[in-house]
Amino acid sequence: MPNLPDVVLWSIPAFVLLTAVELVSYRLRPDEGAAGYDTRDAVTSVSMGLGSIAFDLLWKIPIVAVYTAVYELTPARVPVLWWTLPLMLLAQDFLYYWSHRGHHVVRILWACHVVHHSSRKFNLTTALRQPWTTWTVWPFYLPMVALGVHPAAVAFCSSVNLVYQFWVHTERIGRLPRPFEYVLNTPSHHRVHHASQGSYLDRNFGGILILWDRLFGSFTAETERPVYGLTKNIDTYNALLVATHEYAAIARDLRAAASWREGANRLLRGPGWQPAPPAAPPPPLPLAASAPETLEPPPVPPEAPAPPAAGPEAVPVPAQPVPVPDSVPGRTAEPVPQTTPPDPHPPAPAPETPAGRAA
Secondary structure (H helix, E strand, O other), X not given: OOOOOOHHHHHHHHHHHHHHHHHXXXXXXXXXXXXXXXXXXXHHHHHHHHHHHXXXXXXXXXXXXXXXXXXXXXXXXXXXXOOHHHHHHHHHHHHHXXXXXXXXXXXXXXXXXXXXXXXOOOOHHHHHOOOOXXXXXXXXXXXXXXXXXXXXHHHHHHXXXXXXXOOOOOOOOOOOOHHHHHHEOOHHHHHHHHEOOHHHOOOOOOOOEOHHHHHHOOOOOOOOOOOEOOXXXXXXXXXXXXXXXXXXXXXXXXXXXXXHHHHHHHHXXXXXXXXXXXXXXXXXXXXXXXXXXXXOOOXXXXXXXXXXXXXXXXXXXXXXXXOOOOOOOOOOOOOEEEEEOOOXXXXXXXXXXXXXOOO
């Protein structure tokens, strides 16, 4: 077993000193636009860090057992030497990138990592806000153990990565010279990672190197001031609720799931996944195509008889009987009244003969 130092333990004095320096800097030179410090938030972050140390001792028992079993089964061995140690750090940082990315895009993993993003502040105490359920992290480093890296060397590399990331949780450091910004994870890059704006979500997962993000398409530069926290903040400083609130939300969603498929998606899809709304009923099927009907033109009504010409009133003419067909014996048709148009040249009346005068 290699004899490697406990990097986190040796770094605690530096954590305390740098946090005090940052706090004093805000008092001496306040920045109204910065998130700064809040006493209750800082106490919660420190409490989460202390709780993480205690729970890690508990989870370490089964994790070390699995790592040791895999290490004993593999025939490969990678010695801890001056030139192999940087390669181990590189391999661990590569696997950390995928672990970190996975803990953002798979909800059951996000339930562990959401703790670190739950603060609306961004200062050095935020780096101490660590989860209590790190059992979801260790599987990502099994490939190193399977390739012959001793579990103690894996733990050492993970501690170096964690300690490096402490100093990037600050707003008091702006952008560094371009070569550092291109290669390393810097405060500017990590501010983007902790932001809750849509354009910043799920970006910049690198631990020590930001090259992984540039290589795998998850890099975003800092262009606007970040807004820290979650898309739906939890509004609590209770460390127990901070550590478990997402697991409780998952349990509620699983109870309400309409099917096992929805339940699986609630666990394995992204944190914001929602089932599709019920499909609208399909529109009615169109009628079968048929030959268009040929519409006959409407019948033309008979022309009305022309009205009689203006003149003296018509003289009624006696109605003439209309013969009834033989099919209706014994019946005489009703007389149809007829009118005779007046004579336009009536005869002149005869002159009256005087009384007692011969004709």
